Amino acid sequence: MGGKWKGLILFALGEGPVRFGELRRTVAGISERMLILQLREMEANGLVHREVYQQVPPKVEYSLTDFGRSLNTALAPLGEWGEEHLERIEALTLA
Known part of the structure; x- marks a missing residue:
C-alpha cells in the first residue's frame, strides 16, 4: 500500500462503484x-x-473488495488526523 495515490483511490472508491472517468476527476492531479497502473496493482492485490x-x-x-473496505x-x-492537521501539513510542504 505504498505510494502517493493508493490512499486517495481507496477513499474515492469508499462510497461505492465508480467509473474510470469519474475516478480520474475525483483523484485530482x-x-x-x-x-491505470495503480488500479491494476490494487486489483492484483x-x-x-x-x-x-x-x-x-x-x-x-471499479469498486472495493471486502479486503479493500477493511483497509x-x-x-x-489516519485521514481524520490529516484533516485535523491540514494547515500544519501544508505549511511543512511549502517550507
Missing part, C-alpha cells in the same frame, strides 16, 4: 496512465474489483 460491462460504449466500474476502515483514523 493523477494522470490517466498512473491511475485484491483491494479493487473491476467490472466490465459488455455494451457500446464500453463501461468499466479503508483501518486508514480512516
Whole structure:
C-alpha cells in the first residue's frame, strides 16, 4: 500500500462503484496512465474489483473488495488526523 495515490483511490472508491472517468476527476492531479497502473496493482492485490460491462460504449466500474473496505476502515483514523492537521501539513510542504 505504498505510494502517493493508493490512499486517495481507496477513499474515492469508499462510497461505492465508480467509473474510470469519474475516478480520474475525483483523484485530482493523477494522470490517466498512473491511475491505470495503480488500479491494476490494487486489483492484483485484491483491494479493487473491476467490472466490465459488455455494451457500446464500453463501461468499466471499479469498486472495493471486502479486503479493500477493511483497509479503508483501518486508514480512516489516519485521514481524520490529516484533516485535523491540514494547515500544519501544508505549511511543512511549502517550507
